[in-house]
Every structure is written in structure tokens, then in C-alpha cells.
Amino acid sequence: MRRRSRNIQIFDGHIHLMGAFRSRITLVKELERYGINRAIIFASPVREPGARYIPRKYVSSVGTSFLGHTIARIAAKVASSMAILEPDNESVLNMMLSVPRVLEGYVFINPCLVNALDKLTTYLRLGMAGIKMHLFVHPISLLDRRVQLIVEKADELSLPVLIDLGLRYTAVEEIVELARQYSRATFIVPHLDPINVIDAALKADNIFLDISGFPVTADRLGRAARRLGPERLIYGSDSPREAGGDMGYTIGLVEGLGLSRIDRELIYSENLTGILARRTHGPELEQRLNARRP
Numbered sequence: 092m093r094r095r096s097r098n099i100q101i102f103d104g105h106i107h108l109m110g111a112f113r114s115r116i117t118l119v120k121e122l123e124r125y126g127i128n129r130a131i132i133f134a135s136p137v138r139e140p141g142a143r144y145i146p147r148k149y150v151s152s153v154g155t156s157f158l159g160h161t162i163a164r165i166a167a168k169v170a171s172s173m174a175i176l177e178p179d180n181e182s183v184l185n186m187m188l189s190v191p192r193v194l195e196g197y198v199f200i201n202p203c204l205v206n207a208l209d210k211l212t213t214y215l216r217l218g219m220a221g222i223k224m225h226l227f228v229h230p231i232s233l234l235d236r237r238v239q240l241i242v243e244k245a246d247e248l249s250l251p252v253l254i255d256l257g258l259r260y261t262a263v264e265e266i267v268e269l270a271r272q273y274s275r276a277t278f279i280v281p282h283l284d285p286i287n288v289i290d291a292a293l294k295a296d297n298i299f300l301d302i303s304g305f306p307v308t309a310d311r312l313g314r315a316a317r318r319l320g321p322e323r324l325i326y327g328s329d330s331p332r333e334a335g336g337d338m339g340y341t342i343g344l345v346e347g348l349g350l351s352r353i354d355r356e357l358i359y360s361e362n363l364t365g366i367l368a369r370r371t372h373g374p375e376l377e378q379r380l381n382a383r384r385p
Contacts, residue, residue, distance in 0.1 A: 105327025
């Protein structure tokens with residue numbers, strides 16, 4: 092791993108509460124090991140496999156190619172049995188509250204569930220900072236009214252919405268339409284995959300790209316940095332390793348870009364900090380949040 096400059100703040104925008112990170116001590120130690128000051132956590136999308144479910148060797152060979160995606164679609168029929176229909180937001184909330192000023196949580200929502208909007212409202216009132224959706228494990232069109240109802244809440248409160256597009260190529264155009272319609276929300280697409288998500292981000296200023304996870308290579312990240320600029324990229328790790336990510340790997344990619352300190356600070360923390368600063372809360376939520384702050 093390349094060494095980053097001293098005193099640069101890092102805000103990891105993509106950590107799953109699964110595997111080793113179900114231990115608060117382990118999670119905090121890993122953050123400290125890589126000098127990560129703050130982090131966004133959310134529930135696991137799948138039942139825990141105990142090892143990386145996307146092995147890096149597979150990814151480096153065919154995983155991000157057309158062939159790789161074809162294989163992944165076939166494998167998805169098997170993997171769907173591992174999907175969690177109702178993600179464990181309660182554990183995320185408890186972990187977030189156990190490490191104040193360091194951890195914040197996104198509400199992981201399955202928009203296909205009838206109680207999705209009620210669940211979202213409940214956890215936002217309890218202090219969670221944004222929304223996560225995952226189209227690979229919960230397939231749905233982003234133009235479906237059930238998704239729009241969730242995004243309307245994000246638009247109302249100026250929240251970030253992290254959406255893993257999975258392998259739905261039509262979702263790339265759908266997220267542009269969604270972002271244009273709900274301009275007060277911020278949409279974050281992880282993994283730089285599919286690669287034409289860069290084109291989508293160029294069409295709407297409120298689409299940011301999270302650089303976490305197995306599809307992100309030095310070449311892909313370099314392309315995103317050149318075309319979008321560092322002001323639209325967000326550092327994330329997709330860790331722990333059970334999820335296929337690695338904090339040090341992504342730090343190494345950022346350091347390898349050869350950017351100025353100012354530009355690296357944008358990617359590492361300032362972009363995400365700025366997005367979260369736009370949030371609006373009602374008086375009831377503010378009272379609850381203040382009561383929890385030590």
C-alpha cells in the first residue's frame with residue numbers, strides 16, 4: 092500500500108456490518124490501522140459466506156468484462172438464495188451509536204417490501220444519515236414508483252442515496268432521470284461499474300461515484316478522475332474482506348493517481364462531508380441526535 096500524506100482526514104463511505112466487522116473492537120482497530128477518521132456503515136446485502144464472495148483473482152481475469160458479467164448473471168440465480176430480504180438496520184444503528192463521532196449509518200432499504208417507507212422513516216428519525224439500495228440483491232427499476240417514494244424522502248431531507256446498480260445496465264440511464272427529477276438528493280453509485288456510469292455522472296451534477304470495491308482498478312479510477320474530476324469521487328473501501336473490499340487497496344489507488352493534496356482531500360473526505368452537511372432535520376430528530384451526543 093502506498094503511504095498517504097500525514098494529517099489527511101479519511102472518511103470511508105462504504106463499509107458493511109458483516110463478518111469481522113460485527114465486532115466493534117475489530118472495526119475500530121481496522122479504521123485506526125489505516126488512519127480512517129470517520130466511516131459510513133450499513134447492513135450486509137447477503138448472508139455471510141465467511142470468505143470473499145467475489146474472489147479478486149476472478150475479478151482480475153474476467154470479472155469486469157462482458158464475459159464476467161454474463162457468468163455473474165448466471166451465478167446470481169444461485170446467489171439470490173443468499174440475499175437478505177430485510178437488511179439488519181437495527182444492528183447498524185446500535186453500532187453507529189456505540190462509536191459516536193466516528194460511525195454514521197445508512198438505512199439499507201429493500202424497496203420491494205411493503206413496509207419499506209415506514210422502515211426508512213423510522214431509522215431516519217433515529218439518526219441515520221442516508222439511504223442504501225442494492226439492485227443486484229433487490230432487483231427493481233429505479234423508475235418504479237416504490238423507489239420514487241423512497242427517493243422523495245431523500246429529496247425532502249437532502250439526503251445521500253447510495254445505489255449499487257448491480258448488473259442492470261438500464262439502471263445507468265434510469266439514475267440520470269432520477270437525479271434530474273430529485274435534484275436536492277445526492278446519488279452515489281459505487282464500484283465504477285458498469286464503466287459507463289462515468290457518462291451518467293457527467294449528465295447530472297448530483298451524481299457522485301464511490302470508488303470502493305473489486306471492480307475498481309487503477310485504470311478505471313484514473314479515467315474517472317480525468318473525466319469527472321476529484322470533486323465528484325468519494326473514497327470507500329467495500330470492506331471487510333468478506334464483502335470483497337480492502338481499505339488499504341483503495342488508499343493505494345488514490346495515492347497512485349499523483350493528485351495534489353487538495354484533490355486527494357476532496358476524494359478522501361471533503362466531498363462526502365459536504366454531502367452530509369446538506370441534510371435537513373426536523374426539530375424532533377435534532378433533539379434525539381443532540382441527546383445522544385456525549
